[in-house]
Amino acid sequence: MTALIVDGRENVETCSAGTVHALARTVGCDLRVPLADGSECTYANFDLAASAPALECVYRQVEALLPTYASVHRGAGHASQVSTDAYEAARFDVARFVGARDDDVVVFTANTTDALSLLAGCVPGDTVVLDIEHHANLLAWSGTRVVEAADTVSETITRLVAELCSRPAALLAVTGASNVTGEVLPIARLAEIAHACGARIAVDAAQLAPHRGVDLVATGVDYVALSGHKLYAPFGAGALVGRRDWLDAGAPHRAGGGAVRNVTVQHTDWLPSPARHEAGTPNLFGACALAAACRALTEIGWGAVVAHERELTGRLVAGLSATGGVRLLRLFDDAADVLGIVTFTVDGLAPSDVAARLSTGYGIGVRDGRFCAHPLLERLGLPGGAVRASLGLCTGSDDIDRLVAAVAEIAAGS
Template sequence: MREPLSADEIDRIRGDFAILGQAVNDAPLAYLDSGATAQRPASVLDAERAYLETINSAVHRGAHTLAGLATEAFEDARATVADFVGADVDEIVWTANATDALNLVAYGFANATRGRGGAPARRFALRPGDEIVLTEAEHHANLVPWQELAATTGAVLRFVPVDDDGVWATDDALAVIGERTRIVAFAHVSNVTGQIAEVGRLVGAAHAVGALVVLDACQSAPHRPLDLRGLGVDFAAFSGHKMLGPTGIGVLYGRAELLDALPPFKTGGSMITTVTLEGAEYLPSPQRFEAGTQPVSQAVALAEAVRYLEAVGLDRIRIHEEELAERLVAGLEGIPGVRVVGPPSGVARSGLASFVVDGVHAHDVGQYLDAEGIAVRVGHHCAQPLHRRLGVTATTRASTYLFTTDAEVDRLLDGVARVRAYFGADGASR
């Protein structure tokens, strides 16, 4: 195992992020919201700007020099991202974001159920009573598309329950997966609790009954080594803006033979072989899913973000964040009137923690911390069913990344410790 990031290394990393050097509300910025959107280092910003200033052009279309160079940069970026997650280049599809990627898969199943895609697509067709297995902890992006698919096809949604801390058990998931299961979709890492799923056991159980596995990797791809082929999942999705890259680009991974058989749901130019007035024939993956003008400069920037992460080392980033998570959770658990959701201290989790402050709404907690220059996320984090199960409307979430320091976590803990008194929720008069 490689050594965790040293304090000197983190200081050097922070120097690559100009935004971290500013003051917010007359206090040094402590950015603890990378789980929503991560900041971008100078090299990523420079890579996109250099592309736009030197070779910006339409890809896979023009015959001139700039078009050729742009296409080469676009496809080199695909290869870089493919290597990053243990995939082949034809298994990586550019999308607008992870939500778009998950919708692509769900609507592909819907189109197959309607008879689109011919014989190769029949493996995706659903019948009334077929089951789609999810957990109660899913982000809306990995819930609502499957709700729509069930409503369209007559399939049934089955849910793995969570406990009072918002954590679900692998054994409970295995009990839900059965002979009628056709799809198993879950987050590798929960964006609310930080729980890390046992992917291998779930994949084995799903494949044993002929089901396909869809992995939401939004909170794992930026933070820990990821080998999608090694994990055995059939599809996976993640976003560029959570991993030092730009907004407007996401990634869908799919096993090549599945992508080549899945019917597209976005159609138009650049994804076809032949078009007549009566119909069209589609290219193989990945181009069959990339209709219209693509996010080319964003792909170039995302590839640079991948190179940055690889240079630091995803295993070292994972260790650093898990150590921060332990410091964060243990500290929050020690503050009276604060309840942390998710695994308790001492249990491995990703580098984030969501919590409730008794008597104080999460939005007020966030505003109090913001006044001290500490940026956190407040709300239901696009996971309303999970929060409803926890009996709260909202939580405050602090999330870390490779540039987060122990001192920033301690600033958060100090701020949270004063919140109840500030709002008079501790029973003392102000």
């Protein structure tokens, strides 16, 4: 048995892949919140799939940059040079984190939604998507062709092959892991299929990247989009990483200073990527925070991260499965891997009521609703939504037990 340091508290856990160390400490891990009875307790955050708290090492990185903050790319002074170097170093760290190819481009964006919208403006043709996608990936594209997912990953792949082979498509855009159920799609296999059909593949890794390693070279994925606010770096930055040619040929994501080589009243000479899509003063702190989180997760090691998460997810699934009146949601019968996301309903209770009672009665934060994935909830027969509990580095076994006990009391009508 080893002491697993996850959020500033020691939790005794078995962790075959090692120990998640102090880099996993998050800001606000000891937050005290009020309860309806007038008492207070330590907050248990199970809404990490929406936004994760900042790692302490990320916060320190931002704090260290403040004294030398200045204009990026456009200043001759020392502070500007330091800021520019930090910004470009962040680009390198993000590229390394996702296993980018040497000639791939890292474009800093506001978040995953922004990154996918940027790519959508550069795609020279139709885009194929699944009906289980987050709205960011379902709504971004022009010329969208939607494929209905099946009850198995295997049959879903067969349907994608049929669609991609039916007529040419430029891009297959898929989630790396469902933001509703946490089920992971086989992106290396999907990349192989897309390429065989003459298409490229883009992966919405907003949920995947905080939980599993992403490697563009190993998987053959052409583009990946991710968000800092889900990756323990909530400072307003995300990234699009991928092949240069479409990004250099596409319309600039925003028009403005920094994205141009020369401007006359008759003509604009746009720079190549990434500057082409990063007009205006860049978010230095967001980019550097994102890079710091990437470095921290790499140093912690994916073996330790995955072992920690699987232990706790299994504990949560077992606890909720044994609770009468609770239904757990799944999309596929054959998903090989599932992230730390457990979505459920409680018989006879609206999801909003369950979430409110968990908050006011137990100091537990979850998400309720349709999770920006309305077609998926319709498929599951839940147009009114569900309750989502999502965990990560800052979750401990005591948090899991507390949530299971609270749901059991609510389900029993206590």
